[in-house]
Amino acid sequence: xxxxxxxxxxxxxxxxxxxxxxxxxxxxxxxxxxxxxxxxxxxxxxxxxxxxxxxxxxxxxxxxxxxxxxxxxxxxxxxxxxxxxxxxxxxxxxxxxxxxxxxxxxxxxxxxxxxxxxxxxxxxxxxxxxxxxxxxxxxxxxxxxxxxxxxxxxxxxxxxxxxxxxxxxxxxxxxxxxxxxxxxxxxxxxxxxxxxxxxxxxxxxxxxxxxxxxxxxxxxxxxxxxxxxxxxxxxxxx
Amino acid sequence: xxxxxxxxxxxxxxxxxxxxxxxxxxxxxxxxxxxxxxxxxxxxxxxxxxxxxxxxxxxxxxxxxxxxxxxxxxxxxxxxxxxxxxxxxxxxxxxxxxxxxxxxxxxxxxxxxxxxxxxxxxxxxxxxxxxxxxxxxxxxxxxxxxxxxxxxxxxxxxxxxxxxxxxxxxxxxxxxxxxxxxxxxxxxxxxxxxxxxxxxxxxxxxxxxxxxxxxxxxxxxxxxxxxxxxxxxxxxxx
DNA sequence: AAGCATTTGTGCCTTCACGCACAAAGTTGA
DNA sequence: TCAACTTTGTGCGTGAAGGCACAAATGCTT
Numbered sequence: 001x002x003x004x005x006x007x008x009x010x011x012x013x014x015x016x017x018x019x020x021x022x023x024x025x026x027x028x029x030x031x032x033x034x035x036x037x038x039x040x041x042x043x044x045x046x047x048x049x050x051x052x053x054x055x056x057x058x059x060x061x062x063x064x065x066x067x068x069x070x071x072x073x074x075x076x077x078x079x080x081x082x083x084x085x086x087x088x089x090x091x092x093x094x095x096x097x098x099x100x101x102x103x104x105x106x107x108x109x110x111x112x113x114x115x116x117x118x119x120x121x122x123x124x125x126x127x128x129x130x131x132x133x134x135x136x137x138x139x140x141x142x143x144x145x146x147x148x149x150x151x152x153x154x155x156x157x158x159x160x161x162x163x164x165x166x167x168x169x170x171x172x173x174x175x176x177x178x179x180x181x182x183x184x185x186x187x188x189x190x191x192x193x194x195x196x197x198x199x200x201x202x203x204x205x206x207x208x209x210x211x212x213x214x215x216x217x218x219x220x221x222x223x224x225x226x227x228x229x230x231x232x233x234x235x236x237x238x
Numbered sequence: 239x240x241x242x243x244x245x246x247x248x249x250x251x252x253x254x255x256x257x258x259x260x261x262x263x264x265x266x267x268x269x270x271x272x273x274x275x276x277x278x279x280x281x282x283x284x285x286x287x288x289x290x291x292x293x294x295x296x297x298x299x300x301x302x303x304x305x306x307x308x309x310x311x312x313x314x315x316x317x318x319x320x321x322x323x324x325x326x327x328x329x330x331x332x333x334x335x336x337x338x339x340x341x342x343x344x345x346x347x348x349x350x351x352x353x354x355x356x357x358x359x360x361x362x363x364x365x366x367x368x369x370x371x372x373x374x375x376x377x378x379x380x381x382x383x384x385x386x387x388x389x390x391x392x393x394x395x396x397x398x399x400x401x402x403x404x405x406x407x408x409x410x411x412x413x414x415x416x417x418x419x420x421x422x423x424x425x426x427x428x429x430x431x432x433x434x435x436x437x438x439x440x441x442x443x444x445x446x447x448x449x450x451x452x453x454x455x456x457x458x459x460x461x462x463x464x465x466x467x468x469x470x471x472x473x474x475x476x
Numbered sequence: 477a478a479g480c481a482t483t484t485g486t487g488c489c490t491t492c493a494c495g496c497a498c499a500a501a502g503t504t505g506a
Numbered sequence: 507t508c509a510a511c512t513t514t515g516t517g518c519g520t521g522a523a524g525g526c527a528c529a530a531a532t533g534c535t536t
Contacts, residue, residue, distance in 0.1 A: 023493095028448075028451040055436075075513050097460070106344075191452050205459050219359075219360075220330055300486085304484085312484040314483070
């Protein structure tokens with residue numbers, strides 16, 4: 001995860017790299033809130049106010065931002081537009097990214113119609129599925145319309161569109177096979193919605209979103225609460 | 239996050255509590271893989287094999303499992319059915335949990351049709367939406383059919399169904415208001431799909447799933463790769 | 477019965493993440 | 507010009523998380 005740390009050229013800060021993963025995971029939140037503030041006409045914001053709106057502590061926010069550089073003014077705060085620009089730049093949002101979605105079932109359809117993609121520089125450039133009923137379907141994706149291609153076109157589509165990010169929204173049984181083909185075609189960033197553990201070579205990054213896992217974590221804490229409120233074990237032990 | 243750690247009664251291990259959050263987040267994965275092994279007729283599995291299938295190191299797996307108790311046999315491994323049962327018990331999967339989904343748009347529909355819920359003890363007991371076109375729609379959810387109720391029925395539905403977990407799949411603009419009403423009605427476990435930061439009182443747990451955030455994290459690493467491969471800065475500096 | 481092979485459970489160490497608290501820096505007002 | 511106030515940036519201590527490596531425990535073989 002933390003390779004390639006040499007290169008002694010002095011960049012903005014931190015050599016432009018070495019940003020902790022935990023910080024990177026929060027930057028999109030900061031960016032979204034900042035855009036909201038900009039839309040409301042806010043020009044300047046303090047770390048305290050911004051942190052509150054982002055649901056983090058102000059110290060954490062300041063330390064996160066300090067990894068990007070010194071973009072604040074002491075005694076004043078941060079200029080919203082300025083900071084927003086630098087975060088989007090650091091996140092790579094200043095350039096467009098092509099996204100291919102594999103699996104256009106219920107979830108795939110929901111992803112296509114999600115409006116948060118285009119506004120952040122992500123463009124869906126291809127849809128793939130193996131089911132005959134879905135292949136050929138025309139899907140409206142904000143920008144232009146797209147036609148669902150057969151799964152056999154995976155390699156051609158990825159290369160032709162030079163997509164760099166792939167979303168897997170297939171059943172679990174097909175996920176690993178699709179993943180292998182994506183990796184073989186050169187995709188190195190994958191977002192996996194299928195409930196299955198994907199194995200990939202080093203250098204390929206997989207992030208997973210698992211609905212059942214999230215619910216089970218909630219259930220664990222919920223049960224813990226119930227157990228704490230009814231300590232019957234102690235009573236029955238006596 | 240780590241409150242209520244007193245109570246000195248000796249339980250299975252660790253007082254039955256005090257399981258690290260990082261471990262809890264991995265337990266559902268172990269559980270799912272174990273179920274797959276059981277379906278394949280496997281009786282016994284070593285930490286090494288199981289860890290590989292779960293995508294973690296064997297040391298981490300063993301330490302995770304040691305928080306639940308000593309359920310393995312040295313020299314042999316873990317009995318699949320036995321371990322699977324104890325994990326599901328710890329996660330609270332041995333009892334059914336009622337789930338209410340607020341917002342039955344594209345994403346909400348996808349969630350309803352997701353099959354991973356029922357098989358893990360989660361039962362969708364209510365659907366709510368504010369849009370007239372969706373209210374009254376009959377949706378098939380594996381078990382029985384459900385009719386989308388108007389959002390005004392939120393409090394009645396939650397109380398009548400005694401749902402303990404709520405899923406927010408509304409637009410961001412409605413999320414906080416819905417969240418407040420859920421909390422006021424007694425819901426303390428919320429899974430939020432809306433791209434907005436929810437504010438809740440202590441004692442309520444919110445987990446969030448944010449598609450745009452995940453893509454932006456991928457984009458960050460993708461950009462980092464590109465920058466590393468084309469160190470033009472150094473060349474142009476000379 | 478005894479030794480060998482295998483695998484778990486865990487102690488120790490390193491790294492990462494977080495929060496506190498404060499010095500440095502900048503603004504405002506007199 | 508100077509002092510009081512505000513806010514950033516960060517050094518430091520604490521705790522969580524992960525990995526290594528090994529002793530303890532079990533099954534198997536001779």
